[in-house]
Amino acid sequence: MPGRELAEKVSGLYGEIYYSDLGPFDPLAYVSALYEVASSFSADIAVFPCTGKGRVLAGLFSAKNSRSTATDVYRVESKKNSLVVRRLVYGGKAEASLELNLPATLCLLQGSYAEAEANLASRINKVSKQNQSCRVEFIPKKVEGIEPDKAEVVVVGGRGIRTKEDLKMIIELAGILKGAWSVTRPLAVDEGWSETWIGITGLTVSPKLYIGIGVSGQPHHMMGARSSKIVVAINSDRNAPIFEECDYGIVGDLYVVVPEMIKRLKNVK
Ligand SMILES: Cc1cc2nc3c(=O)[nH]c(=O)nc-3n(C[C@H](O)[C@H](O)[C@H](O)COP(=O)(O)OP(=O)(O)OC[C@H]3O[C@@H](n4cnc5c(N)ncnc54)[C@H](O)[C@@H]3O)c2cc1C
Numbered sequence: 001m002p003g004r005e006l007a008e009k010v011s012g013l014y015g016e017i018y019y020s021d022l023g024p025f026d027p028l029a030y031v032s033a034l035y036e037v038a039s040s041f042s043a044d045i046a047v048f049p050c051t052g053k054g055r056v057l058a059g060l061f062s063a064k065n066s067r068s069t070a071t072d073v074y075r076v077e078s079k080k081n082s083l084v085v086r087r088l089v090y091g092g093k094a095e096a097s098l099e100l101n102l103p104a105t106l107c108l109l110q111g112s113y114a115e116a117e118a119n120l121a122s123r124i125n126k127v128s129k130q131n132q133s134c135r136v137e138f139i140p141k142k143v144e145g146i147e148p149d150k151a152e153v154v155v156v157g158g159r160g161i162r163t164k165e166d167l168k169m170i171i172e173l174a175g176i177l178k179g180a181w182s183v184t185r186p187l188a189v190d191e192g193w194s195e196t197w198i199g200i201t202g203l204t205v206s207p208k209l210y211i212g213i214g215v216s217g218q219p220h221h222m223m224g225a226r227s228s229k230i231v232v233a234i235n236s237d238r239n240a241p242i243f244e245e246c247d248y249g250i251v252g253d254l255y256v257v258v259p260e261m262i263k264r265l266k267n268v269k
Contacts, residue, residue, distance in 0.1 A: 025053060031060040038065070043103065045083065050107040050204070058107045068100040071107035093219045110149070110204040110227060145171075146180040148196055153179025154207045154228070156198055158221075159186055160214015160235065160254050164193045169258050170213060176265045179207070184221050199224040214254045217242025234258065 020033045034057065038046060046061060048054040050072055062069040075086040082099050085106065089096045148154050155174040157167055167183070174181035182188075182205075188197035196203055199221040210228035215221065217233065217240055225231065226245075233246040234257050243249045250257055 027053075027056050027060055030057055031064060034061055035064055045103065046105045048105065048107050050109045054107055058105050062105040065103065065105075067103045067105045069105040069107075070098055070100060072109055073106045074109045076106065076108075088223060090219075110206055142195055145175070146178075148180040148182045148198065148205050148207075149203045151180035151205070152207050153177040153209045153211075154198070154205050154225075155179055155181045155211045155213065156183060156215055156225070157181070157187060157213050158184040158215030161187065164191070166255075167193055169262065173211070173213075173258060173262055173265075176262060177209070179209070184215055212242055212246070213258060215242055216240050217245055 018037045022029055048058040070085050070087050072088045073085045077084045082101050083104050084099050086097055155170050157170040171181050182196045182198050183194045185197045188194045200223045204224045206227035208229045210225050211232045213234045231246040233242040233249045234254050236253050238251045
C-alpha cells in the first residue's frame with residue numbers, strides 16, 4: 001500500500017504520522033528515514049514490531065543512536081529516567097525483567113498491547129526520499145484463504161496429523177469457523193505441507209480463538225500463539241505441555257474429535 005494511503009488509513013489511531021514511499025525493503029534507507037524523523041524531536045522511546053523486518057530496523061536504529069534496546073517485550077513500565085520491561089527469553093521458556101536507560105528502543109511482541117485509543121491525527125507528514133543503498137525484495141508467501149496473522153480464528157495442525165490428506169480436516173474446520181489454518185514448524189518445514197507455520201521462527205498470531213490439534217505445545221511454537229484470547233487444545237496425551245497453557249482442553253484422538261466437531265458445527269449452522 002502506498003505510504004500516503006496507509007498513513008490516511010491509520011490516521012484515526014495516532015497523534016501524528018510520518019510516511020515515506022521508499023519502495024522495496026532496504027534496511028539502511030528505511031533506518032535513515034526513521035532517523036530523520038527521530039532527529040526532528042527528541043523521542044525517548046522508539047517502538048518496533050517484533051517481526052523479522054522490525055528486529056532488523058530496531059537493531060540498526062539503536063546502533064545509529066547508541067540506544068539501549070530490548071526485543072520480545074510484552075510489558076513496559078515507565079520510571080523517571082528509565083523503563084522496566086518484561087521480555088521472553090530462551091525461546092519463551094523464561095521471562096526476564098530489564099531496566100533500560102532512556103532513550104530506548106523496544107521490539108514489542110504482537111498482540112501485547114491493544115490498539116491505541118482513537119484520536120484523530122493532527123498532521124500527516126512526508127519524510128524525504130532516502131538513497132537506496134541496496135535492494136532487498138521480499139516475495140510474500142502464497143497463502144490460501146485468510147492469512148493466519150489477520151484471522152480471528154486460527155486452527156493449527158501438529159505432528160499428530162499423520163498425512164497431508166488428513167490436513168484437509170484442519171482446513172475444513174477452519175473454513176467452518178471462518179478462520180485461517182496453519183501448522184507447526186515440522187509440518188511446514190520438514191514435510192512441506194504448508195507455506196506458513198506458527199511460532200518463534202514463523203508467524204505470530206493473536207486471534208480471538210486458537211485451536212491446536214495434535215500440537216504438543218513446545219515453547220518455540222507457543223511463543224507465536226501466546227497472545228491468543230482463548231486457546232483450545234486437542235491432544236491424545238493428557239501430559240502434553242499445551243494443556244498447561246490452554247483455556248479448554250480435550251484429551252482424545254483427533255481423528256475422532258475433529259470429525260465430530262465438524263459434524264456438530266455444520267448442524268449448528
Ligand atoms: C530453534 C528452533 C526454533 C523452532 N521454531 C519453531 C516454530 O517457530 N514453530 C514451531 O511450531 N516449532 C518450532 N520449533 C520446533 C518445536 O520446538 C517443536 O519441535 C514443534 O513445535 C513440535 O511440533 P508438534 O507439536 O507438531 O509435534 P510434536 O511435539 O511431535 O507433538 C505432536 C503431538 O501430537 C499428539 N498426537 C499424536 N497423535 C495424536 C492423535 N491421534 N490425536 C491427538 N493428538 C495426537 C501427541 O501427543 C503430541 O503431543 C523450533 C525448534 C527449534 C530448535
